[in-house]
Amino acid sequence: AAGVIQSPRHLIKEKRETATLKCYPIPRHDTVYWYQQGPGQDPQFLISFYEKMQSDKGSIPDRFSAQQFSDYHSELNMSSLELGDSALYFCASSHRAGGTGGWNEQFFGPGTRLTVL
Amino acid sequence: EDKVVQSPLSLVVHEGDTVTLNCSYEVTNFRSLLWYKQEKKAPTFLFMLTSSGIEKKSGRLSSILDKKELFSILNITATQTGDSAIYLCAVMDSSYKLIFGSGTRLLVRP
Numbered sequence: 001a002a003g004v005i006q007s008p009r010h011l012i013k014e015k016r017e018t019a020t021l022k023c024y025p026i027p028r029h030d031t032v033y034w035y036q037q038g039p040g041q042d043p044q045f046l047i048s049f050y051e052k053m054q055s056d057k058g059s060i061p062d063r064f065s066a067q068q069f070s071d072y073h074s075e076l077n078m079s080s081l082e083l084g085d086s087a088l089y090f091c092a093s094s095h096r097a098g099g100t101g102g103w104n105e106q107f108f109g110p111g112t113r114l115t116v117l
Numbered sequence: 118e119d120k121v122v123q124s125p126l127s128l129v130v131h132e133g134d135t136v137t138l139n140c141s142y143e144v145t146n147f148r149s150l151l152w153y154k155q156e157k158k159a160p161t162f163l164f165m166l167t168s169s170g171i172e173k174k175s176g177r178l179s180s181i182l183d184k185k186e187l188f189s190i191l192n193i194t195a196t197q198t199g200d201s202a203i204y205l206c207a208v209m210d211s212s213y214k215l216i217f218g219s220g221t222r223l224l225v226r227p
Contacts, residue, residue: 042217056212108159
């Protein structure tokens with residue numbers, strides 16, 4: 001079965017550089033979520049999109065922005081990178097109107113490991 | 118502030134043992150509770166629980182939710198070394214985002 005695809009899988013950047021992470025949801029999923037997982041920490045919600053509109057916003061720095069495109073893929077843009085941005089960035093997708101009993105299970109992609117030097 | 122608390126933080130058992138992982142929550146707008154297994158990669162979906170008292174089962178894993186006492190347990194029977202992982206509990210709120218606990222790190226020794 002098709003899963004969530006994320007690219008790149010690994011990314012190394014210098015401080016103050018920019019990075020773009022991409023997420024391709026499971027086919028027919030209409031909702032995308034971004035999570036940040038720092039070393040030894042649990043995933044923290046950043047932002048979500050439903051039908052190409054921002055749905056909810058969590059602890060996402062102003063230096064970050066994201067959008068969902070017409071084909072439902074999403075991109076997370078990160079500017080003025082800081083050492084503390086080094087983390088695993090997960091994208092998850094769900095079908096908001098579907099899932100088991102309509103309750104929206106979220107399926108995670110493999111993550112992008114961002115290292116800021 | 119919404120929070121999800123898991124216990125124990127870590128657990129070491131031998132193959133064949135049975136383990137129970139706990140998850141308690143305080144979330145204002147609860148929608149559902151999910152369990153994930155995380156090895157060295159993305160969290161893998163295990164269960165989603167929405168109703169109290171209804172056990173969900175998949176092989177040696179089972180889980181149940183108590184919405185009155187605000188907790189859930191994940192049971193693993195006849196553990197195997199392949200069960201070694203971090204088990205994450207997450208609560209989905211009304212906006213569909215997941216609030217994660219810190220996880221329970223399970224190590225199953227041969």
